[in-house]
Amino acid sequence: MAPRVIVVTSGKGGVGKTTATANIATALAALGNKVVAIDGDTGLRNLDVVMGLENRIVYTLLDALDGTCTLSKTLIRDKRVEGLCMIPTAQSRTKDAVAPEQMEHVCDELKKDFDYILIDSPAGIEAGFRNAAAGAGEALVVTTPDVTAVRDADRIIGLLESMEKSPIRLIVNRIRPHMVMKGDMLGVKDILDVLAIDLIGMVPDDESVFTSTSRGDPLTISSTSRAALAFRNIASRIAGNDVPYIDLEAPQGAGLFGFLKKAFGQGR
Ligand SMILES: Nc1ncnc2c1ncn2[C@@H]1O[C@H](COP(=O)(O)OP(=O)(O)O)[C@@H](O)[C@H]1O
Numbered sequence: 001m002a003p004r005v006i007v008v009t010s011g012k013g014g015v016g017k018t019t020a021t022a023n024i025a026t027a028l029a030a031l032g033n034k035v036v037a038i039d040g041d042t043g044l045r046n047l048d049v050v051m052g053l054e055n056r057i058v059y060t061l062l063d064a065l066d067g068t069c070t071l072s073k074t075l076i077r078d079k080r081v082e083g084l085c086m087i088p089t090a091q092s093r094t095k096d097a098v099a100p101e102q103m104e105h106v107c108d109e110l111k112k113d114f115d116y117i118l119i120d121s122p123a124g125i126e127a128g129f130r131n132a133a134a135g136a137g138e139a140l141v142v143t144t145p146d147v148t149a150v151r152d153a154d155r156i157i158g159l160l161e162s163m164e165k166s167p168i169r170l171i172v173n174r175i176r177p178h179m180v181m182k183g184d185m186l187g188v189k190d191i192l193d194v195l196a197i198d199l200i201g202m203v204p205d206d207e208s209v210f211t212s213t214s215r216g217d218p219l220t221i222s223s224t225s226r227a228a229l230a231f232r233n234i235a236s237r238i239a240g241n242d243v244p245y246i247d248l249e250a251p252q253g254a255g256l257f258g259f260l261k262k263a264f265g266q267g268r
């Protein structure tokens with residue numbers, strides 16, 4: 001299999017990109033792949049903490065780009081999961097510290113040793129996102145089921161399309177089934193109607209995510225929570241397996257769909 005480089009993006013911040021990157025990378029490695037997760041969110045780095053590897057940082061991606069060390073020196077091997085590595089970024093630099101060409105070069109180098117390269121990126125449509133996404137072939141767009149996040153996801157999807165990323169697939173994170181049933185939260189079908197990209201997974205809003213983040217213990221290492229299962233299913237679908245979707249919700253948020261359409265004007 002040719003190595004795959006996948007950027008994890010969103011329009012709006014705080015929707016779960018870093019959580020998704022850590023858990024999907026871990027689950028892909030648990031499936032027997034060689035995986036590296038790169039923190040592409042320079043300045044706000046978080047992936048190291050969510051993966052529980054912050055105490056092992058010696059060099060960052062920026063050190064390799066500055067020529068202070070080789071790229072392989074920046075790789076932190078996760079001792080809990082065979083085949084899993086991460087590359088941290090710097091906290092003290094700004095989002096434009098990594099140029100698109102540099103990111104492409106880094107990804108090309110890593111393709112020699114890894115099956116999957118996942119890149120956690122900053123939210124939004126600014127330079128930081130473009131830099132993080134430069135080396136990627138494919139994209140995962142994360143959104144939560146609220147109108148502003150979905151509208152921002154629409155913008156980022158347009159940009160990813162113009163950058164010729166393919167496939168671009170959607171993760172709907174933090175779904176609360178009882179709210180969808182009451183019509184207080186957008187349903188996944190509503191979101192897919194608007195965004196018109198393929199779904200790769202739905203993740204429930206789950207307290208286990210909070211505890212796993214605080215402990216630096218990705219859920220897909222050993223948790224049996226619903227969110228853990230959802231992230232494992234996403235990894236398995238990325239790897240090409242046909243995994244049935246769990247029905248996280250029943251009736252759709254009809255009232256909110258009208259509001260969503262209005263928020264989009266004539267739509268994309
Ligand atoms: N499925 C979920 N259930 C509960 N909390 C979640 C879920 N996904 C993410 N979170 C929480 O939301 C916050 C933002 O997540 P994060 O992954 O850092 O977002 P981003 O990288 O997009 O800014 C974190 O506190 C995280 O624990």
Ligand SMILES: [Mg+2]
Pocket residue numbers: 017018019041046120121
């Ligand atoms: Mg993040």
